[in-house]
Amino acid sequence: MNSLTEENYLKALFNIANKDGEVNVAELSKTLDIKMPTVTSMMKKLSGKKLVHYESYKPLRLTERGKKEAGLIIRKHRLTEMFLVEKMKMGWEDVHDIAEQIEHIQSPVFFDKMDEILDFPKLDPHGSPIPDRNGKITSKDYKKLSECQAGEIVKLAAVINTSSAFLKFLNARQLHLGLKLKVKIIEPFDQSITISYGKNQLETLSNVVSERLLVEEKADKIQG
Amino acid sequence: MNSLTEENYLKALFNIANKDGEVNVAELSKTLDIKMPTVTSMMKKLSGKKLVHYESYKPLRLTERGKKEAGLIIRKHRLTEMFLVEKMKMGWEDVHDIAEQIEHIQSPVFFDKMDEILDFPKLDPHGSPIPDRNGKITSKDYKKLSECQAGEIVKLAAVINTSSAFLKFLNARQLHLGLKLKVKIIEPFDQSITISYGKNQLETLSNVVSERLLVEEKADKIQG
DNA sequence: GTATAAAGTTAGATTAATCTAACAAAATAA
DNA sequence: TTATTTTGTTAGATTAATCTAACTTTATAC
Numbered sequence: 001m002n003s004l005t006e007e008n009y010l011k012a013l014f015n016i017a018n019k020d021g022e023v024n025v026a027e028l029s030k031t032l033d034i035k036m037p038t039v040t041s042m043m044k045k046l047s048g049k050k051l052v053h054y055e056s057y058k059p060l061r062l063t064e065r066g067k068k069e070a071g072l073i074i075r076k077h078r079l080t081e082m083f084l085v086e087k088m089k090m091g092w093e094d095v096h097d098i099a100e101q102i103e104h105i106q107s108p109v110f111f112d113k114m115d116e117i118l119d120f121p122k123l124d125p126h127g128s129p130i131p132d133r134n135g136k137i138t139s140k141d142y143k144k145l146s147e148c149q150a151g152e153i154v155k156l157a158a159v160i161n162t163s164s165a166f167l168k169f170l171n172a173r174q175l176h177l178g179l180k181l182k183v184k185i186i187e188p189f190d191q192s193i194t195i196s197y198g199k200n201q202l203e204t205l206s207n208v209v210s211e212r213l214l215v216e217e218k219a220d221k222i223q224g
Numbered sequence: 225m226n227s228l229t230e231e232n233y234l235k236a237l238f239n240i241a242n243k244d245g246e247v248n249v250a251e252l253s254k255t256l257d258i259k260m261p262t263v264t265s266m267m268k269k270l271s272g273k274k275l276v277h278y279e280s281y282k283p284l285r286l287t288e289r290g291k292k293e294a295g296l297i298i299r300k301h302r303l304t305e306m307f308l309v310e311k312m313k314m315g316w317e318d319v320h321d322i323a324e325q326i327e328h329i330q331s332p333v334f335f336d337k338m339d340e341i342l343d344f345p346k347l348d349p350h351g352s353p354i355p356d357r358n359g360k361i362t363s364k365d366y367k368k369l370s371e372c373q374a375g376e377i378v379k380l381a382a383v384i385n386t387s388s389a390f391l392k393f394l395n396a397r398q399l400h401l402g403l404k405l406k407v408k409i410i411e412p413f414d415q416s417i418t419i420s421y422g423k424n425q426l427e428t429l430s431n432v433v434s435e436r437l438l439v440e441e442k443a444d445k446i447q448g
Numbered sequence: 449g450t451a452t453a454a455a456g457t458t459a460g461a462t463t464a465a466t467c468t469a470a471c472a473a474a475a476t477a478a
Numbered sequence: 479t480t481a482t483t484t485t486g487t488t489a490g491a492t493t494a495a496t497c498t499a500a501c502t503t504t505a506t507a508c
Contacts, residue, residue: 005492005494005495010483022455024455025403025455025456025457026454026455026456033498034495034496035497035498036455036456036457037456037457037458037459037496037497037498038495038497039456040456040458041457041458041496042495045494055442056456056457056458056503057455057457057502057503059505072482083461084334087311088334088337088338088341089337090333090337094333097331098329098333098334101329101330101331102329105322105325105326105480106325107321107322107325107425109314109318109322110308110312110322113313114312114491117312146501153275227464227465227467229464229465245496247484248486249486249487250484250485256468257468258465258467259467259468260466260485260486261466261467261486261489262465262466262467262486263486264487264488265465265466265487265488266465266488269464280473280486280487281472281473281485281486301484316488339463360486382507
């Protein structure tokens with residue numbers, strides 16, 4: 001069994017890995033707000049447990065076992081977020097911190113019950129995929145709103161940042177998942193983007209925001 | 225804020241205190257399965273935090289603050305047990321270990337939501353009172369089944385032990401809370417007790433069991 | 449291509465929570 | 479009332495997870 005601390009390292013490694021599955025010590029240190037020497041020593045420990053591939057001065061990588069264990073923690077986190085929103089009527093901006101704690105509960109039955117009650121959801125309230133029972137994740141490849149062209153019509157599919165502040169910002173503008181957005185103007189100077197949606201609503205979003213919104217092509221062709 | 229470890233000491237002190245609110249180091253050590261010197265040093269620490277009254281060689285007592293904090297942890301534990309049984313359809317024999325973990329979650333909103341969804345329950349699934357928002361507990365004074373006389377008719381009101389093994393033992397005999405029991409025979413030699421209940425069911429329970437079952441007088445007089 | 453900066457490691461200290469061994473006080477029994 | 483047992487404390491070691499200071503390796507900049 002892994003300690004709560006070890007679980008947090010595994011989860012962070014999983015979350016911040018690049019396409020090759022690599023993470024630098026400095027990044028991990030920053031993400032967890034833990035000094036680099038501490039990270040190094042924990043990586044040696046996790047390497048000893050065959051959860052991380054560690055070689056001096058090389059990028060960190062989770063082993064297959066490490067990936068699985070991390071995936072299972074993230075599964076618990078996302079199932080919990082879904083349960084809190086769907087069954088306990090909490091806002092999507094309020095569930096992250098609670099899920100951050102509940103993800104460490106050791107009880108397969110508890111999470112199986114959640115899964116069943118939620119009817120085996122595939123996505124969490126922020127649009128992120130919920131890993132399966134083996135910790136495997138299957139994610140669609142959405143693009144960022146910031147990468148869209150003027151004139152495009154897209155659907156808001158997921159948010160990258162799940163901080164309360166960011167989600168409250170979206171709430172205040174009635175920006176929720178599933179919403180159809182039309183890209184009106186992209187300001188070349190600062191990449192701010194003006195979109196229209198809902199009942200004639202117009203909003204201009206900074207690049208900081210549009211980088212954190214994931215969208216999918218509106219499948220209009222199929223429907224009409 | 226108290227650590228998870230400190231919380232476990234507070235809870236144990238609350239749970240095993242005698243009528244005067246006193247606990248011995250040896251008892252606490254045994255309950256927590258932690259050696260006496262460790263308990264002593266933690267008591268000094270909690271004394272420093274004004275949660276425990278500690279004097280060398282004297283019995284331990286929670287301060288008012290300590291009692292409140294312990295009560296609030298027990299509140300979270302019991303609300304959780306109720307939620308798991310009522311809303312997640314788990315058996316009363318399966319909820320203790322999960323509640324033992326969830327009681328440490330730091331999130332007033334989370335437990336307030338539970339409380340609301342459960343419609344502010346006063347008792348947990350084992351018949352134990354749920355402390356109020358101030359950690360205050362109001363308990364009826366049930367008597368033990370082992371203290372009943374032959375001929376008495378009583379109602380099963382609560383169980384003292386919440387171990388899975390004990391509760392499965394009760395399940396196997398259809399012994400659930402609220403059940404009307406008639407005391408038939410008390411064997412003087414070993415204090416085993418024979419009761420009748422339900423559809424002509426007869427069971428003989430050892431003293432070990434009847435000591436752990438709390439009953440209240442059947443209020444037959446009032447009803448007829 | 450050397451100098452500087454950034455990233456990573458080693459060594460050693462610190463804190464919380466635990467332990468064992470040895471000792472002291474209080475309770476119990478002879 | 480003295481001896482023995484139980485209970486409780488002190489002292490010092492251990493482990494997990496953290497830190498700072500100093501050093502090394504790798505990357506970046508001129």
